[in-house]
Amino acid sequence: MNTTLAFCTNLFGNIKPDIQERLQAVIDNPTQETWDDAHCIIISSKRFKTLWQAVLEVDPTFQRTAGYDMETHTTKWESIPTKETIIKAIQNTVFKTELN
Secondary structure, eight states: OHHHHTTOEETTEEOOHHHHHHHHHHHHSOOHHHHHHHTTOEEETTTTEEHHHHHHHHOTTSOSOOEEETTTTEEEOSOOOOHHHHHHHHHHHHHHHHHO
């Protein structure tokens, strides 16, 4: 997957290694914490698309809003996308952008 992440871009160009690490973390271990840390990362500057938006394109039934716990000040996700869904979302977004 690292090679695919190398094609991800944000408004500053190719995403930096620390951002790639956050994406790799959610791919390797999709949990509340890793998803919350990575869902907002822009993975395509040409399409201005975040990981969450990319997942919604692959799985339109995935939640479109997230809850917030006022006591712990954390985002609460009803569900977390699977590793396979995240990989497909990144690949579809990055390579669709590169080809179009």
